[in-house]
Amino acid sequence: MALNMNQFAMQAVKGQLNLGVNANVINARIKSDSVNTFGSGTAVKIVDIASNGEIIVEKAAATDEIYGFITYKIKDNSPVAGDRIEVAFANSFMIMEAGAAIAAGASLEIVASGDKVITNAGSNKVVGIALKKAAADGDLIIVHILTPLVNQIIASADLPAIAFTDLSDTPADYSGAASDTVKVNATPDGLEFVTV
Numbered sequence: 001m002a003l004n005m006n007q008f009a010m011q012a013v014k015g016q017l018n019l020g021v022n023a024n025v026i027n028a029r030i031k032s033d034s035v036n037t038f039g040s041g042t043a044v045k046i047v048d049i050a051s052n053g054e055i056i057v058e059k060a061a062a063t064d065e066i067y068g069f070i071t072y073k074i075k076d077n078s079p080v081a082g083d084r085i086e087v088a089f090a091n092s093f094m095i096m097e098a099g100a101a102i103a104a105g106a107s108l109e110i111v112a113s114g115d116k117v118i119t120n121a122g123s124n125k126v127v128g129i130a131l132k133k134a135a136a137d138g139d140l141i142i143v144h145i146l147t148p149l150v151n152q153i154i155a156s157a158d159l160p161a162i163a164f165t166d167l168s169d170t171p172a173d174y175s176g177a178a179s180d181t182v183k184v185n186a187t188p189d190g191l192e193f194v195t196v
Contacts, residue, residue, distance in 0.1 A: 012095050012140045014115075015040020015072030019093040019131075019142065025071060025086050028055040034081040040072040041096050043110045043127065044087055057087060062110050062124040066147050069094055069127075089147050096143045098134030106130045108143060117143060 012018075017025070030038060031047050036059035044057035045064045060066045068089030070079065079085050088094055099116035102108070108117040109124040116137075120126050128143040165173055169190035170182075177193035185192045 013040070013072050014095055014097050014140060015070060015077075016095045017071060017088060017092060018095050022088060022092040022094075024068075024090055024092045024145075025088045026055060026068075028057045028085055028087050030079055030081050030083050030085060031056050031058045032082040034058055038070060038079045038083075038085070039115055040070060040077055041094065041115045042070045043112060043115070044068060044070060055087075057085075059112065060110070061112050064125070066110065066125055066127050068092075068147055069096070069145065088145060090145060092145045093131070094143055094145060095140050096128075098130075098137060098139045098141055100134070100137050102130045102134040102139075102141060104130055104133040117141075 028044070029051070030044075031049070038059060043060040043064075043066045045060040046067050047056045047058045049056055057067065068087040071086045071088050071094070073086070076083075097114070097116045099111040099114060099118040102117070102119050106129070107120040107126045108128045108130055109120040110116070110127055111118055117127065117130075119130075125147075127147055128145045130141050131144055132141040134141045164170055171177070171191070171193055174193075179195075180193040181196050182191050183194050184190075
């Protein structure tokens with residue numbers, strides 16, 4: 001989308017940061033021999049190559065460990081191999097383009113071919129949460145970015161149920177411990193029930 005730098009009307013633009021302070025933005029450089037096409041909202045991954053203190057990135061696929069997304073720059077919105085860019089990552093808020101209808105609150109994954117997001121189907125990496133509904137392909141929505149992997153959504157159903165007595169340093173069961181409290185044992189290398 002072309003914008004006039006002198007326009008006064010506000011207009012949402014893909015790749016633009018949104019909702020106040022977005023402190024999680026870093027400078028990076030696109031891999032010098034990349035043959036990919038980049039633009040606002042392109043998902044990128046970190047590349048493991050030697051550099052002079054720079055973070056080197058490459059376009060990411062939906063199955064990659066996505067680090068973040070290229071931010072919108074009005075003066076240079078089509079970076080190429082070797083260019084310096086800014087990348088928004090975990091807990092930033094960015095305007096992104098929907099690849100289909102999306103419900104507000106839905107977990108999202110990327111469609112790398114068009115630099116778009118769609119509702120996560122469960123097999124690819126979750127990259128964010130839709131804060132706005134998309135009625136159709138091409139709609140712009142606000143996305144709460146949830147990358148890198150440490151911020152991936154983990155459904156509680158995916159976590160095993162663990163009882164207090166399943167822990168290695170606790171009593172094996174609750175027999176005879178009705179109304180007792182828990183305290184550190186005398187050795188001190190575990191917990192035990194005591195009558196108060």
